[in-house]
Amino acid sequence: MATPEDAGAGLAALSRHLKERLGAGVTHVWLSEETKERFRGLKAKARASAQAAGQPAPDSDAVRTPPTDPLPPAADTAPPDPASKPRPQSAGAASRTPPEGKAARLAAIAERAEHCARCRGLGTLRDTMVFATGNPDADLMFVGEAPGAEEERQREPFVGPAGQLLTKIIETMGLRRQDVYISNIVKFRPKIGDGTDQGSANRPPEPEEMAAAVEYVRAEIGVVAPKLIVALGGTAMTGLLGIDGSVGRARGTVHDCGGTPAIVTYHPSYLLRSGGKSEKRKVWEDMLFAMEQLGMPISERQRRFFS
Numbered sequence: 001m002a003t004p005e006d007a008g009a010g011l012a013a014l015s016r017h018l019k020e021r022l023g024a025g026v027t028h029v030w031l032s033e034e035t036k037e038r039f040r041g042l043k044a045k046a047r048a049s050a051q052a053a054g055q056p057a058p059d060s061d062a063v064r065t066p067p068t069d070p071l072p073p074a075a076d077t078a079p080p081d082p083a084s085k086p087r088p089q090s091a092g093a094a095s096r097t098p099p100e101g102k103a104a105r106l107a108a109i110a111e112r113a114e115h116c117a118r119c120r121g122l123g124t125l126r127d128t129m130v131f132a133t134g135n136p137d138a139d140l141m142f143v144g145e146a147p148g149a150e151e152e153r154q155r156e157p158f159v160g161p162a163g164q165l166l167t168k169i170i171e172t173m174g175l176r177r178q179d180v181y182i183s184n185i186v187k188f189r190p191k192i193g194d195g196t197d198q199g200s201a202n203r204p205p206e207p208e209e210m211a212a213a214v215e216y217v218r219a220e221i222g223v224v225a226p227k228l229i230v231a232l233g234g235t236a237m238t239g240l241l242g243i244d245g246s247v248g249r250a251r252g253t254v255h256d257c258g259g260t261p262a263i264v265t266y267h268p269s270y271l272l273r274s275g276g277k278s279e280k281r282k283v284w285e286d287m288l289f290a291m292e293q294l295g296m297p298i299s300e301r302q303r304r305f306f307s
């Protein structure tokens with residue numbers, strides 16, 4: 001049996017360990033019921049001991065809410081449980097971690113991304129960081145490749161022409177931009193030449209640029225814990241999911257993104273370039289597939305949108 005002193009020391013060690021993991025970018029840990037029960041026992045003992053000694057309960061910010069935002073040991077670490085999230089329409093109503101806690105953790109990731117030495121050290125990306133937008137507690141997350149000129153100007157992803165098309169697609173799904181979470185793999189607009197005279201010209205990120213930055217979008221996925229990720233276009237598909245080949249072949253299948261289901265569709269800028277109704281129809285089919293995966297209601301009108 002653990003004594004109150006053991007309990008206090010155990011909690012302090014646990015708190016240190018969690019803070020280290022948080023510092024290393026780990027945002028979710030999974031605990032077995034048995035471990036949670038043992039933790040609750042330790043916490044109760046430490047509290048009782050502190051009260052008996054007339055002291056405040058031991059400090060353990062990182063372990064204050066074990067059932068919702070819990071702790072290792074390492075053997076217990078596992079991906080977040082997507083089944084415990086609300087539907088997109090009710091996002092924010094009853095999630096595992098309060099959205100405001102998620103917002104703070106996302107802000108910490110944005111801060112790290114802003115100072116990403118590896119990204120900036122490449123010398124091929126511009127200076128302004130463009131992070132993400134939307135609901136930190138969203139069930140549905142869109143991931144693109146990198147910001148363009150308009151995104152850089154407004155410091156928000158997907159606000160240029162491709163972003164406006166993405167917004168229409170989201171609205172046709174019966175959602176709003178603020179219901180979903182929208183991010184990019186690379187957080188800086190890729191330079192063309194030395195970046196000084198590139199005007200509004202954009203380019204997709206190179207593999208080494210995505211390799212330098214992908215840890216941030218992975219950390220975002222860990223915090224938001226979406227039920228479904230939509231990778232927009234071949235560059236995001238390869239950079240995030242490690243899938244080579246064509247988007248056409250990867251469509252219509254649920255892939256695995258570190259434990260989170262993910263699907264692939266064409267990038268909205270490809271739709272703008274190709275202009276073809278058949279590509280637009282395919283993207284819409286992918287969105288219906290996404291809605292089915294999320295258990296969202298689909299109206300007849302939505303089903304027949306392209307008929």
Ligand code: URA
Nearest residue numbers: 144145146147157158
């Ligand atoms: N294309 C992307 O991939 N991301 C943006 O934010 C804008 C355009």
